[in-house]
Amino acid sequence: MTHDEQDARETSPPGGRTQPEEADRLRAMLRNPAYLKALVFSALIGVPVSLLAFWFLAGLHELEHALWADLPDALGWDTAPWWWPLPLLAVAGVCVGLVVRHLPGAGGHVPAAGLHAPGMTAVTLPGVVLAAFASLPLGATLGPEAPLIALGGGLAMLFARLARAPTTPQSAALLGAAGAAAALPAIFGNPLIGAVILIEVAGVGGPQLFAVMLPALLASGVGSLVFTGFGRWTGLSTGSLTLHLGVPTPHIDAGDVIWSIPLAVAVGLAVHLVMNTGRLAAVFVAGRPVPRTVVCALAAGVCGAVYTLATDRDPADVASSGQSTLAQLAQDPHAWGVGALIAVLLCKGAAYAACLGSLRGGPVFPALFLGAAAGVLLSPLPGLGVVPGMAAGMAAAGGAALRLPVSSAVLVVLLMGGAEMTPVVLLAAVVGFATVELLPPGRAVPPVGKPAEAPAAQQASGGTRSS
Numbered sequence: 242m243t244h245d246e247q248d249a250r251e252t253s254p255p256g257g258r259t260q261p262e263e264a265d266r267l268r269a270m271l272r273n274p275a276y277l278k279a280l281v282f283s284a285l286i287g288v289p290v291s292l293l294a295f296w297f298l299a300g301l302h303e304l305e306h307a308l309w310a311d312l313p314d315a316l317g318w319d320t321a322p323w324w325w326p327l328p329l330l331a332v333a334g335v336c337v338g339l340v341v342r343h344l345p346g347a348g349g350h351v352p353a354a355g356l357h358a359p360g361m362t363a364v365t366l367p368g369v370v371l372a373a374f375a376s377l378p379l380g381a382t383l384g385p386e387a388p389l390i391a392l393g394g395g396l397a398m399l400f401a402r403l404a405r406a407p408t409t410p411q412s413a414a415l416l417g418a419a420g421a422a423a424a425l426p427a428i429f430g431n432p433l434i435g436a437v438i439l440i441e442v443a444g445v446g447g448p449q450l451f452a453v454m455l456p457a458l459l460a461s462g463v464g465s466l467v468f469t470g471f472g473r474w475t476g477l478s479t480g481s482l483t484l485h486l487g488v489p490t491p492h493i494d495a496g497d498v499i500w501s502i503p504l505a506v507a508v509g510l511a512v513h514l515v516m517n518t519g520r521l522a523a524v525f526v527a528g529r530p531v532p533r534t535v536v537c538a539l540a541a542g543v544c545g546a547v548y549t550l551a552t553d554r555d556p557a558d559v560a561s562s563g564q565s566t567l568a569q570l571a572q573d574p575h576a577w578g579v580g581a582l583i584a585v586l587l588c589k590g591a592a593y594a595a596c597l598g599s600l601r602g603g604p605v606f607p608a609l610f611l612g613a614a615a616g617v618l619l620s621p622l623p624g625l626g627v628v629p630g631m632a633a634g635m636a637a638a639g640g641a642a643l644r645l646p647v648s649s650a651v652l653v654v655l656l657m658g659g660a661e662m663t664p665v666v667l668l669a670a671v672v673g674f675a676t677v678e679l680l681p682p683g684r685a686v687p688p689v690g691k692p693a694e695a696p697a698a699q700q701a702s703g704g705t706r707s708s
Contacts (some may be wrong), residue, residue: 248607258304282401283419290396294424295390297370303380303383309557326545329379334538336375337600338531340368343675349391352383353519353597354686356390356442356643357402363399366392380560382541382592383602385428390489390603393424397673438648440625451614484656487572488627496624497665504630505637508615509676512608512641514596517683522598527687537599541592548588552581559589562602563610570610574617574627582618586611598686604642609653612638637673646674649674 308329313321340348346365349372373388397409397420418439425435526533545560558566566585570577593607616634620627632653639649650670654663 261463272624286400286420286421287399289400290393290420291589293396294393297392298385298428304374308378320555321557323546323549323556325423326380326542326556327539330538330542330560331377332534333379333381333600334535335531339529339630340372340375341534341669342372346504348601349388351523351598351686352602353516353523354643355604356387356438363402366395371393373376375547376600376602377562380542381600381602382562382589382596382607383600383604384562384564384606385603386425386605387603388601389424389428390421393421396420429652434652437651438645441624441645441648447544451461451558470547480566484534484568484571484658486628486658488574490628490659490661491626493629493662497629498668500622500625501629501633501665501669502672504619505617505631505672506676508612508637509641511590512638513677513680515590516597516642518594519597520684520686522595524684525687526599530654537595540597544592545587548584552584554581558585559592562606563589567613569612570617571631572668574631577617579618580612584612586618605639608638608642609635609685618677629665632657632670634664636666636669636708641677644674644677646670
């Protein structure tokens with residue numbers, strides 16, 4: 242035996258195998274007929290789920306435009322007057338409070354708890370849809386991604402039941418993730434983002450990660466095709482999150498990288514304060530959902546009114562998800578003065594906190610806007626540019642609010658439309674995430690519609706961080 246043959250024998254795995262055990266397990270999973278059936282069903286189920294998600298998002302978008310643009314214009318105003326958010330959000334508070342009290346699932350999870358993996362069932366879908374339509378078009382400072390995740394997962398399980406497909410706990414988890422991934426591409430403008438978010442939210446690794454990744458990527462791609470084709474055919478818009486930068490994208494330098502670290506720390510601290518305030522609002526609402534949801538919704542409306550009175554700008558800058566306002570900020574960041582940026586950060590941050598604990602929606606869009614606005618506000622610092630500041634602010638806010646640094650980084654890189662800002666984005670996402678993780682945890686979000694546990698009871702039960 243030669244010396245090389247002896248080395249090969251000594252370094253080869255026991256039993257003569259040349260591939261790691263994980264690869265063998267993945268190969269066995271792919272050869273499993275039950276998994277292959279789940280994979281095919283995930284692709285098929287992506288079509289009806291994405292169609293229904295398209296109409297859901299289009300309905301939200303059209304109703305929001307009617308309430309905040311068409312109706313004020315019909316009444317003779319160029320933009321909504323300062324008091325406009327108050328009656329709309331009062332109605333939102335009443336409707337969401339009634340859904341929380343009377344319908345199964347309480348309209349979905351409280352957004353102050355972060356994004357959750359799919360867990361909704363068919364019976365909870367009416368409450369999720371009603372709470373979303375009562376919150377988002379009427380001025381909640383929240384995004385549509387959390388209702389979409391719940392809607393996609395619930396619809397996937399409903400279609401599986403209608404098709405009489407045999408389900409196990411494992412296949413149900415795969416179908417729920419696939420349904421949610423099929424529903425998400427429309428709002429992020431890219432099928433990859435929805436799949437990455439679902440994979441990171443699931444918090445799995447190894448073969449389990451691979452098992453979730455394939456149906457999520459497959460269904461997300463199918464959903465993106467359906468959204469694109471159906472949108473062109475109908476001419477309707479779902480309001481996908483896209484940015485068109487109105488300023489040149491520079492090459493990053495040492496100043497951008499250095500400033501991104503303290504900027505991310507500051508944004509992380511601010512987002513932590515907002516999320517903790519949202520959790521306190523959730524504790525406040527839990528005992529008496531209807532009247533206290535109205536109080537929090539009205540508080541968010543007051544923030545929008547104060548912002549308009551102080552800046553003479555549209556109250557929708559505050560009383561909305563921030564999606565269209567973020568696009569305007571990216572298109573012309575110099576149109577916002579220092580006073581307007583400070584006002585929108587304070588007022589939208591307060592409205593965001595109030596809505597996080599009371600209404601229904603997702604935490605992604607307002608966090609991205611607040612991070613971008615903070616980056617633009619701090620961009621006059623020596624050595625920091627507008628575009629790097631905006632990118633770092635969005636990445637840090639996403640990582641801090643969602644506690645999903647990979648998803649936040651991927652989302653911001655794709656939104657920026659190129660790889661130039663990638664080093665700054667990655668650094669800011671990690672620093673923002675680490676800042677929040679190193680801070681003391683806030684109050685746990687109580688069970689929906691039930692009183693919060695006493696602090697002593699939480700400590701005795703070993704409560705964990707809310708994500």
